[in-house]
Amino acid sequence: MTNASPTSRETIVNALLALLLLGLPLLAFAMGEPFYITLATRIAVLALAAVGLNIALGLGGLVSFGHAAFFGLGGYAAGILATHAFDGVPLFAGIPGTVSMPVIWLVTMVACGLVALPIGAISLRTAGVYFIMITLAFAQMIYYFAISWPAYGGEDGLSIYVRNEFPGVNTTQPLPFFLICYAVLMAALGLFWLLRGSRFGAALQAARQNATRLSAVGIAPFNIRLVAFIISAMVTGVAGALFADLNKFVSPSMMSWHMSGELIVLIILGGKGRLFGPVAGAMLYVLFEFALGGITERWQFFLGLILLGVVLFARGGLLGLLAGKARHG
Amino acid sequence: MAEPVLEILELRKTFGALKATDGVSLDLRPGEIHALIGPNGAGKSTLIHQISGSIRPDSGSVRFLGQDMAGLDMAARARLGLGRSFQISSLAQEFSALRNVMLAVQARQGSSFRFFRPVMDDPTLTEPAMAMLERVGLAGRAQMPAAELSHGERRQLEIAIALALGSKAFLFDEPMAGMGPEGSKSLTKFLDGLRLEAPILLVEHDMDAVFALADRISVLVYGRVIATGTVDEIRNDPEVRRAYLGEAA
Ligand SMILES: Nc1ncnc2c1ncn2[C@@H]1O[C@H](COP(=O)(O)OP(=O)(O)O)[C@@H](O)[C@H]1O
Ligand SMILES: [Mg+2]
Numbered sequence: 001m002t003n004a005s006p007t008s009r010e011t012i013v014n015a016l017l018a019l020l021l022l023g024l025p026l027l028a029f030a031m032g033e034p035f036y037i038t039l040a041t042r043i044a045v046l047a048l049a050a051v052g053l054n055i056a057l058g059l060g061g062l063v064s065f066g067h068a069a070f071f072g073l074g075g076y077a078a079g080i081l082a083t084h085a086f087d088g089v090p091l092f093a094g095i096p097g098t099v100s101m102p103v104i105w106l107v108t109m110v111a112c113g114l115v116a117l118p119i120g121a122i123s124l125r126t127a128g129v130y131f132i133m134i135t136l137a138f139a140q141m142i143y144y145f146a147i148s149w150p151a152y153g154g155e156d157g158l159s160i161y162v163r164n165e166f167p168g169v170n171t172t173q174p175l176p177f178f179l180i181c182y183a184v185l186m187a188a189l190g191l192f193w194l195l196r197g198s199r200f201g202a203a204l205q206a207a208r209q210n211a212t213r214l215s216a217v218g219i220a221p222f223n224i225r226l227v228a229f230i231i232s233a234m235v236t237g238v239a240g241a242l243f244a245d246l247n248k249f250v251s252p253s254m255m256s257w258h259m260s261g262e263l264i265v266l267i268i269l270g271g272k273g274r275l276f277g278p279v280a281g282a283m284l285y286v287l288f289e290f291a292l293g294g295i296t297e298r299w300q301f302f303l304g305l306i307l308l309g310v311v312l313f314a315r316g317g318l319l320g321l322l323a324g325k326a327r328h329g
Numbered sequence: 330m331a332e333p334v335l336e337i338l339e340l341r342k343t344f345g346a347l348k349a350t351d352g353v354s355l356d357l358r359p360g361e362i363h364a365l366i367g368p369n370g371a372g373k374s375t376l377i378h379q380i381s382g383s384i385r386p387d388s389g390s391v392r393f394l395g396q397d398m399a400g401l402d403m404a405a406r407a408r409l410g411l412g413r414s415f416q417i418s419s420l421a422q423e424f425s426a427l428r429n430v431m432l433a434v435q436a437r438q439g440s441s442f443r444f445f446r447p448v449m450d451d452p453t454l455t456e457p458a459m460a461m462l463e464r465v466g467l468a469g470r471a472q473m474p475a476a477e478l479s480h481g482e483r484r485q486l487e488i489a490i491a492l493a494l495g496s497k498a499f500l501f502d503e504p505m506a507g508m509g510p511e512g513s514k515s516l517t518k519f520l521d522g523l524r525l526e527a528p529i530l531l532v533e534h535d536m537d538a539v540f541a542l543a544d545r546i547s548v549l550v551y552g553r554v555i556a557t558g559t560v561d562e563i564r565n566d567p568e569v570r571r572a573y574l575g576e577a578a
Binding site: 194195197198199200201202203205206209210212213214215216217218219220221224227 | 404
């Protein structure tokens with residue numbers, strides 16, 4: 001054994017990334033710069049969305065080009081429930097809206113699970129580029145549905161007048177809200193870590209590496225992938241709810257294919273299948289957007305160049321560069 | 330005579346105009362090694378695929394342990410006890426040899442829908458998997474990613490996986506291919522003992538191994554079984570000599 005095994009190095013890199021993401025807003029708070037707290041919150045929320053996608057894409061090799069649908073669904077769950085609570089109008093059958101984040105997240109997860117089930121069940125009959133296209137098609141259907149549904153703002157979107165509430169936390173302040181997002185991100189990373197090491201994770205990763213092998217030992221890849229797709233959608237959905245609370249606004253653009261692409265880009269940048277890949281990717285992406293977005297409208301062009309570089313020269317993404325190749329026990 | 334474990338009846342499969350399987354019937358009885366030989370392109374692998382469920386036959390039936398396999402996919406057949414190896418080895422390449430076998434142990438134990446307990450800390454998975462690697466002589470390579478194993482070692486690993494499944498019949502497609510003479514010899518010895526655990530349908534080009542191991546041999550040519558019999562019967566069958574064994578026999 002060499003004294004710097006890649007596994008332990010990855011653990012250190014992960015810890016540093018986690019501390020960095022926590023330290024930045026604390027520092028910003030101390031210096032009275034709330035803008036940077038918001039920036040860090042944006043990183044945390046996008047990272048959370050990508051952690052969700054990383055379950056399907058990174059572990060299962062399922063390149064979903066439709067995860068924006070779940071992101072948007074979470075956003076609308078937050079927006080719609082908050083609007084009904086604000087107006088005092090029940091949703092339907094006398095069920096009231098709510099401004100409680102935990103309830104919103106729960107509703108989001110149920111909704112995303114229910115939507116992901118048929119989408120996954122149909123999309124997973126295909127593979128490769130067809131899977132990409134079908135997930136995209138489903139997401140676009142939901143996107144156009146949101147645009148054409150005037151009750152909740154249609155194309156103009158829906159405002160959340162006061163950020164939703166979390167028991168014991170003043171969510172209207174940037175730092176407490178960041179801490180909520182950060183905690184949820186850490187919980188999702190914990191979930192990802194557990195899943196990856198579990199029996200389910202073993203089957204899921206085997207399905208990515210060689211589905212025939214998985215079948216030959218008697219495990220049907222379809223069922224494993226479907227469950228992974230659903231869990232993945234639920235996590236990305238919660239990120240969407242937080243994103244809506246961050247911006248106090250939700251619009252169909254959260255569901256557009258640009259958003260789906262952005263989530264994939266985050267994962268590729270950070271390192272797909274890696275625990276902290278989405279975190280590294282989101283940091284890079286948001287900082288890039290912030291640093292270059294002010295200078296040139298064309299910052300996405302430079303992002304494209306970086307992405308090209310990663311795909312050509314650093315397949316493992318940022319995590320691959322910092323922590324070496326991934327190893328499976 | 331004991332009931333056959335595996336019974337194939339009038340199986341047919343065409344690829345376009347090519348009759349890859351042309352009315353094949355054969356069976357596999359308890360305790361035996363039934364070798365399937367024939368020239369390249371005869372349809373041996375295609376037959377194995379149809380038995381294991383990765384290719385659907387056009388007509389005919391496969392019965393395993395008295396049950397018709399029609400409508401059961403590869404995973405379902407594997408769960409019933411059909412263990413196979415592949416001519417071109419088929420493994421989870423990034424996983425270590427041990428994790429490849431653990432996957433089979435996990436499958437045998439039942440549900441893969443367990444989301445939290447880390448597999449590497451689960452001795453009910455690691456210990457049986459390690460034992461299977463030891464049986465095939467691969468224990469020293471347990472931590473090696475499958476992609477980094479030699480051809481021969483991958484074959485051994487596939488056999489360890491089939492063992493870990495607790496298979497009730499083995500389908501091995503050219504397990505000796507890519508092995509040196511030493512490897513072939515030790516695998517021959519291993520398979521010799523394995524038939525007591527479960528019968529083996531063995532596709533193999535290595536005639537020394539086939540003649541040493543087989544209780545019965547079936548000869549497949551252009552998708553048809555042209556002869557089935559004991560080693561001596563096949564050696565002395567004039568049609569087999571003409572079509573396949575040639576002067577070498
Ligand atoms: N999926 C397929 N599509 C078309 N032809 C195939 C396919 N698989 C096998 N064949 C053809 O069927 C014949 C039998 O192949 P195979 O079963 O691999 O033979 P063997 O294992 O005896 O060498 C060959 O002519 C091969 O080219
Ligand atoms: Mg073959």
